[in-house]
Amino acid sequence: MPDATHEPTAVMDGASEDTGSTSTELLRLAEAMAGVAQQAAVEGREPLDALVAATVERLPRATAATLTVLRSGRFRTEASTSEAATRADVLQYEVGSGPCVDAVLDDNVYVTGDVTRDERWQEWGVRANAETGVRSVLAYRLTLHDESGAIACLNVYSDEQDAFEERDLGTGLVLATHGSLLVTALLARDKAENLTKALATNREIGVAMGILMQKHRLTRESAFDVLRVASQDANRKLVDIASEVADTGILAISRWPTGVPDGGDGP
CATH class of the missing domain: 3.30.450.40 (GAF domain)
Structure with a gap:
């Protein structure tokens, strides 16, 4: 036609x-x-x-x-x-x-x-x-x-x-x-799948931030900065770092972010 x-x-x-x-x-x-x-x-x-x-x-x-x-x-x-x-x-x-x-x-x-x-x-x-x-x-x-x-x-x-x-x-x-x-x-x-993944990711990050805030007496902003720097330095996804912290309570980090208090364990 x-x-x-x-x-x-x-x-x-x-x-x-x-x-x-x-x-x-x-x-x-x-x-x-x-x-x-x-x-x-x-x-x-x-x-x-x-x-x-x-x-x-x-x-x-x-x-x-x-x-x-x-x-x-x-x-x-x-x-x-x-x-x-x-x-x-x-x-x-x-x-x-x-x-x-x-x-x-x-x-x-x-x-x-x-x-x-x-x-x-x-x-x-x-x-x-x-x-x-x-x-x-x-x-x-x-x-x-x-x-x-x-x-x-x-x-x-x-x-x-x-x-x-x-x-x-x-x-x-x-x-x-x-x-x-x-x-x-x-x-x-x-x-729907993306929303479910986002909720799961946010949960893992939130748990990891809570652990770091309690263990190192950090603010929310500082706890997130610590996770972000650890992610960048290790070349790993932030959610993977957060999941590891949530599972073990331990964060492997090569350097502490500038402006964040010393990363020594709290009492």
């Missing part, structure tokens, strides 16, 4: 010449994908791999698919069906432009039937075709329902020219919708 930009809500308009057939097909696809997001909490990153694999399986002329996430100003390919597709993604990150990058930044759905002739991404298209063989692309920005600030995009690649038809746009939208739920679930899980 011609190169185009679609508003996300408009993709389904005229998605098929046979509305009834397409509706049934999309319903089956939705049913097949319904349980994927639920796997996120127990199967790590595997559901993302399942998503991109399903995308290739459901779009007949697709040769590869990837899932891109933009977080803290950095683009990263979180799942991919091939090294060539990952390279096509990375080229977009390097150039700073391409259907995936622009879909994320503009909140649109992008389709191109020939990347070598598409003036929107001329530099990327020529390089991507030469290095990976990609010719056609579909890129969907995913709508994430979380507060992480992350943005994601489902990218579909084909080595064929004009590979994607209107029917494929509708199928891709269903996949992108489930992908949105899936990535949201994974981000929520990661946030």
Whole structure:
């Protein structure tokens, strides 16, 4: 189909010449994908791999698919069906432009039937075709329902020219919708895991500070400085030093921080 930009809500308009057939097909696809997001909490990153694999399986002329996430100003390919597709993604990150990058930044759905002739991404298209063989692309920005600030995009690649038809746009939208739920679930899980780790880390550091404060009659600030200097000098994580102090009551330190009272044992 011609190169185009679609508003996300408009993709389904005229998605098929046979509305009834397409509706049934999309319903089956939705049913097949319904349980994927639920796997996120127990199967790590595997559901993302399942998503991109399903995308290739459901779009007949697709040769590869990837899932891109933009977080803290950095683009990263979180799942991919091939090294060539990952390279096509990375080229977009390097150039700073391409259907995936622009879909994320503009909140649109992008389709191109020939990347070598598409003036929107001329530099990327020529390089991507030469290095990976990609010719056609579909890129969907995913709508994430979380507060992480992350943005994601489902990218579909084909080595064929004009590979994607209107029917494929509708199928891709269903996949992108489930992908949105899936990535949201994974981000929520990661946030919970990070919070748990942070709480455990803070607990270890707090216990170690308490021991040092009691043993050496230090203030909170001084106790933390002692742990920080010990961490720097030993080239070890502060939490590891703190865990050792919490377990043994002993701090191995080569020098006492400037301005902190002598580190001799208290009474």
